[in-house]
């Protein structure tokens with residue numbers, strides 16, 4: 303028997319660069335695994351410490367300049383170049399997928 307029809311609360315996260323809050327699926331997650339490897343987490347299911355970023359280049363630039371991703375992930379070293387490249391690629395993907403509107407209604 304199920305009681306209560308309340309919808310499960312959506313996971314809301316905030317961008318480390320601009321502070322905008324959004325459904326976590328609308329943000330890009332960067333994760334530092336327990337063994338210290340940083341990667342872009344497309345599925346949102348990797349374990350480890352995560353930081354979130356809007357899928358826009360401006361927020362990536364802000365985060366890189368002010369080292370907010372490093373801070374968010376408690377990284378002692380600068381974000382690896384390959385992770386930055388992955389982030390740019392992921393954002394380019396998302397941008398290319400939505401040329402000025404939704405694909406369909």
Ligand SMILES: [Zn+2]
Nearest residue numbers: 317320356361
């Ligand atoms: Zn942002």
